[in-house]
Amino acid sequence: MITPSVHSDFPVILVEDDDDLREAIAVTLRLNHIDFVTHQRAETVLPLLQPGLKTVLITDYRLPGMNGVDLLKLALKEIPDLPVIVMTAFADAKLAVEALKAGARDFLIKPFVPDQLIEIISRYRPPSTPNQIPVSIQASPTSTPKQTTEHNKPTPTIIAVDPAMISTLARCERVAKTDTSVLITGGSGVGKEIIAHHIHLTSKRAAGPYVALNCAAIPDTLLESILFGHEKGSFTGATKTQSGKFEQADGGTLFLDEIGEMPGSLQAKLLRVLQDKMVERLGSAEPIKADVRIIAATNRNLEDQVQAGRFREDLYFRLAVFPIHIPELHKRAGDILPLADFFLKRYRLNIGRDDLVLGQSALDILPHYNWPGNVRELENIIQRAVLLCDGAEIGAEHLEITIKNPLSGDIPSHSLRENPQNGTNIASNLSVSQELASSANDMNSVEREHILKVLAQVGGNRTKAVQILGISERALRYKLKSYKESGFEVDK
Helix, strand or coil: CCCCCCCCCCCEEEEEHHHHHHHHHHHHHHHCCCCCCEEECHHCHHHHCCCCCCCCEECCCCCCCHHHHHHHHHHHHHCCCCEEEEEEEEHHHHHHHHHHHHHEEEEEEECCCHHHHHHHHHHHCCCCCCCCCCCCCCCCCCCCCCCCCCCCCCCCCCCCCCHHHHHEEEEHHHHHHCCEEEEEECCCCCEEEEEHHHHHHHCCCCCCCCEEEEEECCCCHHHHHHHHCCCCCCCCCCCEECCHHHHHCCCCCEEEECCCHHCHHHHHHHHHHHHCCCCCEEECCCCCCCCCCEEECCCCCHHHHHHCEEEEEHHHHCCCCCCEEEECCCHHHHHHHHHHHHHHHHHHHHHEEEEEEEHHHHHHHHHCCCCHHHHHHHHHHHHHHHCCCCCCEEEEHHHHCEEEEECCCCCCCCHHHHHHCCCEEEEEEEECHHHHHHHCCCHHHHHHHHHHHHHHHHCCCCHHHHHCCCCCCHHHHHCCCCCCCCCCCCCC
């Protein structure tokens, strides 16, 4: 995008000729509520460089035509106090020195994480610029929707710190401007509906309705009626005429979650609607115009479903014009702690515990958990930890999670709580079990062995056991129950 002018509403000028990187940075700035304009060439920025301009200039070193350092020199000649940040590739790191000598305030070595960019910009933005607003992959319960939806859902906001999620959101930004059908894939709990709603709100249909339907939650006998509507008397129990989801979403977006669960008979009818842009209610032969943008989602592999004959190939290709895959939480580890902090702020507010924070042991263990339930599981665990914690810090023991397949080796010893009475670190008592953990890579068995050993040493006295282990009585009860259910002998 080339913009002819810049004013106080656009405090950041970005110059980058690589389309993917430019779009990724643009997403990062947008998510952090930083206004900006983008350019592909340095020459198009020159007319903007007028005395008194309040902005931050971010430019790549290698550009078509004039390079970033030449732009830097010309910019500082016109605006001596202008903050300029130069981006260089790792192989060109020495050029950063040249940029600093020429007057650059800072530099970024590519590839860099979004936090680095935002932190540098925050140093030099004009004081009048609005403060950065933290955002999250989950919808905030206190936010106000831009328009009324079927379920009156709040406007979703997005946390995207990890490069994997930034890349995903860049694809969302690209497709949101069109009416192209989107297929969102990803495991349960990754935030597929949040992303779908985000695409709607950033599209030209944002002022229209956003209607969501979970295809797996509706019995097959009712799904057709709910989706396409019905006339009075069209079937037993149809006491009045009812519009379907397609009609309700006219002029907006229809989100079909768990599309892989739709029965074959309805798949054929859905395909006709997508092709003809017309819908017929049950019991009626009169077509109704359906100006609807379709976003579908599934946690299944639809290509495998097609091969197995359980999903229509033609419908699959109609829906998957623009596929978007949301990475599992453990594959975007950079988002774990920001999300945890977001959920903590949400739930501590609910109970009036504004002073509650995540302690170091919790911060250490969270990135090492595999998160099979993804963002939804993280939210639930933080909510539970807020209720379990009686002190000012949530520790690892309040999370009640077990590291079965750590992503980065074993849990660091300092993530395990010390016994406040004797100062003994639990990890020091695990020497017998470390060999087992190393060979089996199973911290669950290590933890279980240690807890049961401590219980045996104190004669089954749980009060003494929790003092030694450094966990809550509730956490101990929970773990012993799980051990018993798994077939291990546990003394009452």
